Amino acid sequence: MKKQSIVFTGGGSAGHVSVNVALMPAFIKAGWEVAYIGSKNGIEREMITEQFPNVPYYPISSGKLRRYASWQNVTDPFRVLKGVGDALRVLRKRKPDVIFSKGGFVSVPVALAAKVSKTPMAIHESDVTPGLANKLAMPFANQIFTTFPETLSYTPKEKSTFVGAVIREELFKGDASHGRALAGLHNGKPILMMMGGSLGAKKLNEALRSQIDRLLEHFQIIHLCGKGNMHPELVKDGYKQYEFVTEELPHFLAATDFVISRAGSNSIFEFLALKKPMLLIPLSKQASRGDQILNANSFAKLGYAIVLEEENVTEATLFNELQALVSQSNEMKEKMGHSTSGMTIEQMKKKIEELI
Known part of the structure; x- marks a missing residue:
């Protein structure tokens, strides 16, 4: 047969x-x-x-x-x-x-x-x-x-x-302590993960790196910067950068407290399933058809995310929105808990x- x-x-x-x-x-x-x-x-x-x-x-x-x-x-x-x-x-x-x-x-x-x-x-x-x-x-x-x-x-x-959403089952099997160990981080300070998508996001990478010392006062950082976007010379305690990860991702996400990301649908639904408060910076209409803007606004309307338009990304706005994300994180998690899977x-x- x-x-x-x-x-x-x-x-x-x-x-x-x-x-x-x-x-x-x-x-x-x-x-x-x-x-x-x-x-x-x-x-x-x-x-x-x-x-x-x-x-x-x-x-x-x-x-x-x-x-x-x-x-x-x-x-x-x-x-x-x-x-x-x-x-x-x-x-x-x-x-x-x-x-x-x-x-x-x-x-x-x-x-x-x-x-x-x-x-x-x-x-x-x-x-x-x-x-x-x-x-x-x-x-x-x-x-x-x-x-x-x-x-x-x-x-x-x-x-x-x-x-x-169709969520990969392995994402729910991540181990936070293993994720911290893989990245050389500890549990004494919250972990911020930035994901710019598989191809990276130059403007997001630059905004993060331009104020890395200031951010490291508040967070440890796992930076998924995209292929070809590594800065090997940038070595800081509490900062770990990767082009792209696969097997490590469930463990990194388990260890993560806050996320900065583009607004691709698959990624943001994964963050929702794992109840990760997110700051979304969707691709602008100049660089896309505007689909990520619609995705991000849908999540913001439901209280799952804060949205920062790419055109408005500066050192000051990024830091201010991160502070807002931290202050609203408990409320976000509660709303995520009531989401329909x-x-x-x-x-x-x-x-x-x-x-x-």
Whole structure:
């Protein structure tokens, strides 16, 4: 009897991979054949091959879907078409029962290939408003899952379901004392973690480092600064910097008291699940489509976070908002305790199985 088979896709940023990383172990444990279609050089390739070395990874051609003028907008449609052919070859080889897509530009050719091969496909949308890649893929999907209930007003009602956040189970297994030991920190002073996303956030990094001595008077700091953004010469007691972490993250989060972060949906829902008071600095509309601003404002309205617009980030505003975060942290935690949790990993697995 043929094993059930699933192909995951999504990439371009860690946010377009983390839900897949959360779901894949459940299918592997259940004996499914699992494979991944991603881009050739995206962060998803590194994340999947490192965390799931036994899962076949198929790199395909893909074009970046830009909202701004660029000569590459002329050539990238041809890359997408080549990607459709690449994805079709994978699907004909794997013959999956279902495809699960987290979005990102690499998912568009996979969605087209799914339609051609008549393979059932589910899309997961994390943000309040759908991203461009998911918008293009939606007509070819059988089911659309949303993290925010507000998103249902932007998606086809007949095939959309609000499921809430999908949280990686390993995040709940972090050990605070182990996290402090890994970072060389202690339990005598609160720990502030700054996360700028998988690609880092230059302005956030600069704002933190410019007043590192002042901040270290109040906090110990774990700084996830993004690939290529390390400052090895910056060595301070109570300050530990990393480009990106995977296995250490649950332990670092367990040890963390306060978070400064961008407002990517997956990350902020993880902070919510772990009840971490957060100062959110969403990507500006000049650097994005504004999805993080909507995510952050939704959390601020519910009392889960304080929002500082990127345009207003200075040494003074960052420090003042951190002080406000500390003073409001107990109230935030109480409100987080009353939040409605999303589906469990097993519940999401069953939802995906229903498409077969």
